[in-house]
Amino acid sequence: MTSAPGAPRKPLLPLDDALAQLLAAVSPLTATEQVSTFDADGRVLAANVVSELQVPAFDNSAMDGYAVRAEDLMFGSNELRVTQRIAAGAVGEQLQAGTAGRIFTGAPVPPGADAVVMQEDCTRIHDERDGEPETIRVNTTPLPGQHIRHAGEDVQRGDCVLPAGTRLSPAELGLAASIGMAQLKVVRKPRVALFSTGDELVMPGTVAPQDMPPGAIYNSNRFFLLNLLRRMGCEVADLGIVPDNREATIAALQRAAADNDVILTSGGVSVGEEDHIKPAVQSLGTLDLWQIAIKPGKPFAHGRIGAAHFIGLPGNPVSSFVTFLVLVRPFLMRLQGVQESAMKSIAVRADFDWPKADKRREFLRVRHNANGGLDLFSNQSSGVLTSAVWGDGLVDVAPGEPILYGQAVRFIPFQGLLA
Template identity: 50%
Template structure:
């Protein structure tokens, strides 16, 4: 089982800026996940652990990019039409089988091997036929519509780098390089649970004072979107012995333990005591909104994360802190997600030295610029706000007042969610 070093998450407890928290995670978290070799069909979303070097050039030989006629550029009249006899045919997988001399035109199709000699292909739409000859209009450039050997990939070139999370195009490039398998991190095994006698499973008949457990489903979806293998431990009752037993058992065969809520010091908050009885727990107070508190610790040497209980805070904290942490555990490169400059249509006040994310929906302004429109209700418990929003307007620590019309950074959910 993968484990972290003892007391990896120790911190003084003061209010931390997000950049400082991420720097601490980068310094203290090492890759803990073993590698495995998988078929290309199973590689999507996995973290690559070895550079991929192509043994072949792509394309391997010069070929045609279009359906048309392969000719010698030197045969073409630059000012008038050129008439050439059609003396052969080359199709994909069926080469001409000989060289083609000056004064010939070879009927050629997309992907077909260029015969030796011709250096230019005229698209069939730009030609006309005259019996057994083709009439070519003037104006084409030398080498047009010819794909050169190795113009995509050169043999010996590193085409994929270790640490990247594989996208469909990455898998396709590996196939183009002739590979059938890739060396990747095995999936992170995450035990996910909720605690609280007030929580019920969706679909159950509601009891007075109870709510349906949504965080476990939101966070579970985020984990699966990162390729994690999630064990859903369900809702644990508000009993210390039950929570302690579940945590201890899950720590044996999981790489990460994760929950939301229940880590404060109330009489019914048993998670904190259950973790500390078998390991260590550190409450990080981050200078962010929403999502200020996050609990990081270990049960034995298995990392534990306790997210805030409010649905919006839980998801935002996951995206800001847990997502990069998971990628690092998997050996992935952790690069800041792309943010885009948009125009805010709202005023907003905030505290200095605190980073804030404002839920917003994008629309197109009359001048063609993207406008960020703030969701009208700001509560950290309003999960519907995340559904209505396209992403988050990110306000930096040194900003205290935002005025409508200002240019702001917008983080689309598509950059950080499945």
């Protein structure tokens, strides 16, 4: 996939084309499992969730107050005798004309009542301690239906409340529980093998900072990639650090391809003499995508080794982090059956200038400021991981597009990408 010596260099593939090619290569997993609704956070539904009941199941009070007949207060006295007390889980009796029922939030509205008046809008005139029937004065004129949550206003019987392909969050789990779903059918977890390449890499804890040999660096990529994969609902096989030689790289790829859906590597995908990933993958399978027009993250690769997808990320930590978010994340979502995986951006004011537009599509690390705009991290180098910690999102900059102070830019929050 490299150009012959002296031949014109092939243009880098635009990010959107690379992503489309990547997603087109994905066949969603078909194996499923039943899991407890308690344990389904982050999983992807494999079947529609259809309600067998309506929610709410009955008309109920949205407030602590009094159940009344609105007609009584429109045309009669505003003083009503309280004849019953209805708590959540209780069932009231028929409400007679000229009476009210003390009611609490979530309690069924008694037959005959068609409104609830907040207790703050009522004054108690008498109660049983006075030796007289409890009586209230209603200081407002309620409308029919006021402060009543009607049966079925949330969910109707037979509604598909959650379609297959939904990635479950706490809100979806609560909705599933509200219609009685104790278990959910979900797509099995993708199996992902992860390893890093590089003789310079050292694991934290194995060598003290003061004893680090010249040229050595701690392996930060392994930590954030492992946990990003777990957040994406993956079952991760951590294969550690692979030395910079062809034989070791081939052996690691063969081992990873044996029983995983995806092989994810970081480092070794550039064009140096010690970058062995590309020829190793090509010797075992195919390399269909290599190098894209993105900054940071140009040396990104995708191919196949047997039934396993291979994805190679750059070794620079910010490059690895960004390419995971913009390419690997939607890939893994599609693998689990999620159709809508596009990054969502919002327009936010740039409180900075970016005059040096690049030919590639850029992703700048930025942070909201107190004035509602975005500040730019001072060092946008692909090796400066502090930029990803300091920032709360990325600005998506089109190729050749400078940014002027005060201009609206496309902001992609980390919050939506890291969940």
